[in-house]
Amino acid sequence: MRTSIATVSLSGTLTEKLTAAARAGFDGVEIFENDLTGSPLGPEEIRERAADLGLTIDLFQPMRDIEAVPADEFARNLRRAEHKFRLMRRLGTGTVLVCSSVSPYAVDDDALAAEQLHRLAGLAQESGVRVAYEALAWGRHVSTYEHAWRIVEAADHPALGVCLDSFHILARGSDVTGIEAIPGDRIFFLQLADAPQMALDVLQWSRHHRCFPGQGDLDVAGLVRAAVRAGYDGPLSLEVFNDVFRQADAGRTAVDARRSLTLLQESAGLTAPPAPVVPTGFAFVEIATADTARIAPLLTALGFSRTARHSGKPVDLWEQGEARILLNTDTGSHRPDPSLTAVGLESPDPAGAAARAESLLAPVLPRRRAPGDAPLDAVAAPDGTEFFFCVTDGPGDGQRSGDAGRSGWTGDFAPTPHTPAPIGITRVDHVALTQPWHHFDEATLFHRGVLGLRPHASVDLADPYGLLRSRAASNEDGTVRIALGVGASPTEDPARGGRPQHVALLTDDLVTTVRRALAAGSRLLPVPANYYDDLAAHHEFAPGELETYRELGILYDRDEKGEFRHCYTVTTGRVFFELVERGGGYDGYGARNAPVRLAAQHALAE
Amino acid sequence: MRTSIATVSLSGTLTEKLTAAARAGFDGVEIFENDLTGSPLGPEEIRERAADLGLTIDLFQPMRDIEAVPADEFARNLRRAEHKFRLMRRLGTGTVLVCSSVSPYAVDDDALAAEQLHRLAGLAQESGVRVAYEALAWGRHVSTYEHAWRIVEAADHPALGVCLDSFHILARGSDVTGIEAIPGDRIFFLQLADAPQMALDVLQWSRHHRCFPGQGDLDVAGLVRAAVRAGYDGPLSLEVFNDVFRQADAGRTAVDARRSLTLLQESAGLTAPPAPVVPTGFAFVEIATADTARIAPLLTALGFSRTARHSGKPVDLWEQGEARILLNTDTGSHRPDPSLTAVGLESPDPAGAAARAESLLAPVLPRRRAPGDAPLDAVAAPDGTEFFFCVTDGPGDGQRSGDAGRSGWTGDFAPTPHTPAPIGITRVDHVALTQPWHHFDEATLFHRGVLGLRPHASVDLADPYGLLRSRAASNEDGTVRIALGVGASPTEDPARGGRPQHVALLTDDLVTTVRRALAAGSRLLPVPANYYDDLAAHHEFAPGELETYRELGILYDRDEKGEFRHCYTVTTGRVFFELVERGGGYDGYGARNAPVRLAAQHALAE
Structure with missing residues (x-):
């Protein structure tokens, strides 16, 4: 099916919006009246610009407060409509959206509404225009799609049909199966938006919190399926009012939108992009740093050994158990401080994972390849982190052959002499990545749709200087966990040197691991004594247990499934480490x- | 009555919060548990720090999910409470807040709640602590203050009373007159917060959108009056959870908070600061600019003449009708571009206006005075704009004497030779001031409380790159109008060179004025042709009228009271001008x- 996006979903001038929509691969646009009114381009110029970009103009919107009004008011409305139909002819668009009236003059009279819409459709037809009537969830007398359809049916005009908007329908909790009773050719348009579930006035909810399908809680795919079963074959069009998208870069938003639409089509069974490939573990975490003087001692004190060096690049492999960290000193001058730049995901099908990512508009990175190197498929996440789809050959800990014929990425590394001094770390538990301020939902959809992870609930964390939002995504057995965080304000963007990222390392026995880490010279984050007083008030501990935590600076949490012990190193550059022990089935992050x-x-930091 | 503020209302570390509260003149604080837990200072150190700052610790908060639970759960709760009571003794605070339970284990049994609260109060009393029981608006079984009071009454323990929270009470629309039935000495605490009226889940509403009294829509003063009539004589304490305050500078927030509390006390009849002095007009608008090369020709083309020069400073007076603009070239190097820096308000009592401003913690500016100068009282608004309280001597238009013995500010200016060439501007209609991102509510309260203006409704304006919020404040007859605006993101802060400010100039005949302005070389903002097509669709005009607007770039609006015509100059530095004509009783801003x-x-700009 054709794809479309409303210009109101993107920021900038109309020209910028058209360009962004075309570049992201949309087939058409809905033009919002304000965008046209504010444009220095005349309707004919806009029509040409769209055509040059390969875009159709699928809808002009909206006309409001038309129907079920007194005769003099309706006469004024027809006059207004005539102006707009002329404009549409110049613009080259054939469908106009008419929203159910919110006018104080509107009366609760379906027959009058039908009669006036019939007359409007007649006028429209003369200009080659079709009228798509849509029930606003807050319409004065008409607020459900069933009601709008009854009126359209009664009006009985070939140039009059309904427009279905997933937000207006799903926000009211309407049953979508009724859509199948509408003849498909009378569904003139389908507008799609998702939204997080909120107990908020529906008008405010709609105007400020809509999001792209898959980024909220509404069953948009179910509605699309119903419309398709009804026989609808027009465009799938995104219409999202969102305070964030109004500010974000239009090109970026359009890509996010288009990705969302592909995933929606997949959910609705309309397209089949390459299947998701769920990662099975962390292959590595890469830290870029101009020199290793600060980070190498820290890794050593955490029990890592430098086991191998890349055959062609200034990249060292540090290992402990199944935890692997790459130190890359080929950073250019713009990243002097240690920062987390790439994550290797263990993939059962790296090529398949890359193919899916590409079909979902993830920027595919040039393969990093030197003569003899294993090719590595990689994409860039919305925050700039590079995700590599990898196969790691066993055995670990520097015992590899360096045989260039092997399939795994470790084949490119030549072992270096080293003396292991592990402190009990078994593998990477999770990585925590700070997201750009405006792009949290985009990131969540990316991690779900592109990387095949399952998003968990979003939580708010109280920082002394603002609330942070955090949301984890993981595979089913928890061997890949990524915690996405977003700072309290745009000034905390990673690009602006905002909040640090971190890598959490798993151990089966945190107390022993921490003692060894401290003995090896690790500097851990000091925890205030008041915290342990509070812990003592909340939980009962075995004799000596709390004292041990206090002594070592270990934090503690408990839920119905198990216990969580964790502590943090101090921050180096833009990176710190967490040491974690998961007891029982504890599935959170403290x-x-x-x-x-x-x-x-x-x-x-002060 | 004593004043207090909850640490959760301010950002930063506990030390920063205590310092900010003390500096703003609060008598005490409520300490929020998280602030204490995260502090490196022990309870005794916090107690000392507060005492050094002259602050009492009026409340420790909160304890949750205590009452109406099964026996084993209650035993655990008492254990936890015992820990916290010990902590409170170390902290030197005598009252603890206990919120009505939201626990899934809580049962709907007032007798059990009363019995358990009685036992809790007994334990508290042993530690010299009183328990203030508060109904959360979303409490599982207890959600109204009347219900909380019934349980406290039944529990019948001298160390048990109620805490009244204006948000929880008013958000539910409860009748506050019932408060007067509670004996004053059983009201242990009074927490005050306002909030904008929102149809939002009350928990989310409370956690993110509380604001200081007078910044929202709740009748907090009415509740305070009821509590005082009941005999309450404890602290008036602000407890505001707000996403903005979590990020804003604590010192600034504390001043805003303290100002709000003074205005609340005034509304409730508890204090009488100097009475408000409502301004009666604009005396002048001051534009600072390193040199006048860009702005002087623009003023000339708008029909202004340089009529006088200040006797001791590089400040020129430009006049047309009753519109007066000061060009100040004594700007220092940090403001090279023309920017709107000061507003002179015509005041019937400048000294009284300044006294009120000072009592409301407005930063009073050093009087600008040279030998022979009239002293001018001035304060800084939250956005940094300087407001002068003035008396302007007549007659205008450069006919003044320069006589140093006169009372008005114009006495300091010496007339300069000039040839008036007015284009029909009669006076300043309004000034539009861009506010710092986080400080819109603070600004509104300032303009109301300190300047004596009446705030109008807030509106959202769609910019291509985000929604702007705008709210006007005016005096009764509309001779002083200030439009406060806030950009879509923090990057649009005035301090960061964000959106421009503007001065709107009134004329009785915009078409003539614009023709003259254009003839004199004014550059006006071009308006797209599409706008006039849209206007034609919406309104009927007299023959030729719309064509005139189109020709001259005039925008048009109409409401039930009258018509509004306006247009804009291009922007110079950080300033542009609007020319407006108000027809009938039109009271808006287009x-x-x-x-x-x-x-x-x-x-x-591109």
């Missing part, structure tokens, strides 16, 4: 302790 | 046309 951690990090 | 104006300004 969110309860985040305020204490954040306060301690601020205190140390 | 918000409907703002998207077109904003799009045109963006187009021109």
